[in-house]
Amino acid sequence: MTGTASRPTLEAVAARAGVSRATVSRVVNGGDGVREPLVERVRRAVEELGYVPNQAARSLVTRRHDAVAVVIAEPETRVFADPFFALQLRGISKELTAHDSQLVLLLTEGRDDHVRVGRYLAGGHVDGALVFSLHLDDPLPGLIHGAGVPTVFGGRPGWGDGVRDAVPTVYVDSDNRGGAREAVRHLIGCGRTRIAHITGALDQTSAVDRLDGFRDVMVDVDPALIAEGDFTPAGGERAMRELLERRPDVDAVFAANDLSASGALRVLRERGRRVPDDVAVIGFDDMLPVAEQTDPSLTTVRQDIEEMGRLMARLLLRRLDRGAGADHLAGAPSSVVLPTTLVRRASA
Numbered sequence: 300m301t302g303t304a305s306r307p308t309l310e311a312v313a314a315r316a317g318v319s320r321a322t323v324s325r326v327v328n329g330g331d332g333v334r335e336p337l338v339e340r341v342r343r344a345v346e347e348l349g350y351v352p353n354q355a356a357r358s359l360v361t362r363r364h365d366a367v368a369v370v371i372a373e374p375e376t377r378v379f380a381d382p383f384f385a386l387q388l389r390g391i392s393k394e395l396t397a398h399d400s401q402l403v404l405l406l407t408e409g410r411d412d413h414v415r416v417g418r419y420l421a422g423g424h425v426d427g428a429l430v431f432s433l434h435l436d437d438p439l440p441g442l443i444h445g446a447g448v449p450t451v452f453g454g455r456p457g458w459g460d461g462v463r464d465a466v467p468t469v470y471v472d473s474d475n476r477g478g479a480r481e482a483v484r485h486l487i488g489c490g491r492t493r494i495a496h497i498t499g500a501l502d503q504t505s506a507v508d509r510l511d512g513f514r515d516v517m518v519d520v521d522p523a524l525i526a527e528g529d530f531t532p533a534g535g536e537r538a539m540r541e542l543l544e545r546r547p548d549v550d551a552v553f554a555a556n557d558l559s560a561s562g563a564l565r566v567l568r569e570r571g572r573r574v575p576d577d578v579a580v581i582g583f584d585d586m587l588p589v590a591e592q593t594d595p596s597l598t599t600v601r602q603d604i605e606e607m608g609r610l611m612a613r614l615l616l617r618r619l620d621r622g623a624g625a626d627h628l629a630g631a632p633s634s635v636v637l638p639t640t641l642v643r644r645a646s647a
Contacts (some may be wrong), residue, residue, distance in 0.1 A: 307348040313640040315344035366401040367615065368428040368448075370416055372437055374408040381530075381558065382586045383604055384432075386560025387453065398616055402427070406437070417442030427615045429453065435502045451605060451615040455636075457504040469618065470634045471610045473602035475505050475583075478639030479512025482553045482581045482600050485641055487516070491551035491579055495524040497538040497563060499555035506530070509555045509583060524549065528559045535562025543570060550578055551647070556585060557589040558598055564593050564646070579647035595645035602639050610635055 309327070313320045318337055325333050326341040327350075333341075344350075369391055371378050388404075395402050403425055420428060420443060422463070428443060431453025432578050443450050452470040486494050496513045499506030511539045514520065523545040525540035535554055537560065542549055554560035560582030564574060572578050574595055582590065585601035 307350040309350075311348055312341065312344045312350050315348060316340040327633070353536070357390070358598065365399060366403055366425045367395055367612070368403045368405055368416075368420060368425040370405045370407070370428055370430040370439065370443075372407050372430070372432045372434060372439055375406050377531075378406055382588050383556070383584060385584065386604040387431065387608040387611075390605035390610075391612045392608075393605075394609045394612035398612075400616070410438075413438050413442060417446055420448045421446035426619050427451075429611045429615060431611070433457075433503070434500070435504075449615060449618050451611045451618070455504045455508070455609055457507070468634065469614055471607050471614065471637070472505075473607065473637045474639050475508035475602075476512035476515070478511040478583060478600035478641075479552065479553065480515050481514040481639070481641050482583070483513055485550040485598075485643075486553065486579055486581065486647060489551070489575075489579055489647060491647065493524065493546065493549050494520075494551040494553065495533055495542045495546065495549045496520075497526050497528045497542070497552060497554040497559050499528060499530045500529060503530075506555055513553060521546070528555060528562075530556050530559060532558050532562035532565075535559030536566050537562075539563040539566040552578060552580045554582050557584045557586050557593075557597060560597055560599070560646075561589055562594050564597075570596070575647050577646070581641075581647045585642050590642070590644065593646070598644045598647040599642055600639050601642045603637055607637060610637075 309320050312397045313323045316323065318341060322333055322337060323341050326338050327345070369388065371384060394403050405418055405419065405577070407413055416439065425448070427449040429451055430439060430443065433439060433452065433454065435457050440456065450469070452468065455466050455470055483494060494517060496510065498510050501507060503509070507564065510525070526541045528534035528538040535558065538559070539552070542552070542565070552563055554563055560580055563580055567574055567578055567580070574580055580597065582597050582599035583602070583632050585605065586597045586604070590597040590599050
């Protein structure tokens with residue numbers, strides 16, 4: 300016959316520490332006003348008994364759930380196929396774990412999912428939200444604002460003025476435009492004159508910024524040298540075929556991300572174009588599972604994707620500690636734009 304050990308209670312901890320139940324509650328829930336010797340006695344009793352706080356009861360006291368929603372505005376097929384998301388989630392997870400907070404992953408594939416996410420956030424299940432991969436017509440910012448949840452965005456938001464005025468825009472991004480300029484200048488420095496660009500999905504600000512950076516350098520570029528992609532290998536293949544049909548004399552390609560560049564490399568190899576001898580190729584991201592395994596290895600613009608995730612979580616946790624209404628105070632979290640660097644490998 301087996302029995303189950305009873306779960307230690309606040310009363311048991313109080314008895315072991317020789318203090319009142321109220322004192323134990325204040326220590327466990329992070330309250331003030333308890334002298335340090337008593338705090339140490341309570342903590343020692345908690346450890347000896349293996350006491351685990353009741354999260355529901357703790358939330359009533361602290362008004363915190365120790366949980367953060369991570370909302371990715373993409374379908375699961377895209378999220379689990381693109382290493383960009385894995386890197387960003389790893390950075391977020393490391394930071395949240397270090398602060399004893401749980402990650403709740405929410406994905407959106409259609410309008411019904413947007414409503415579901417908005418309803419979940421409004422239900423008070425999490426302390427805040429980290430949101431990335433937004434598209435320009437995405438209703439999520441308005442839904443999140445309506446839910447009243449403190450939020451940090453991944454990437455520069457690109458919604459209209461009306462929404463911008465209503466939604467606090469704390470975000471983390473990379474210098475997409477500057478990185479694109481550096482990539483194109485490198486190609487020019489290599490003697491390339493017919494430089495093409497494969498864009499990302501142009502309903503996302505990162506793709507628009509990289510296209511703008513390309514145009515900053517290629518001021519009078521032939522429109523035939525710009526082909527629209529979607530940040531996927533298949534989109535890169537499709538765009539590269541279009542470019543070769545329109546401008547078979549192309550001698551360099553700047554792709555909006557590494558996955559698009561990998562698709563372009565496949566098409567160039569199929570068409571018998573040598574890289575970099577005939578066509579030089581540069582990507583954007585420096586995702587090592589992609590950039591180091593392409594043939595040839597990919598010259599690319601590096602952005603620290605994992606650090607972006609870490610910073611998003613750090614800004615949100617800081618905002619939660621200060622209180623969502625305190626953003627106007629000195630030292631309140633502000634947006635961060637990380638620098639990019641060109642990583643030279645064999646493709647350019």
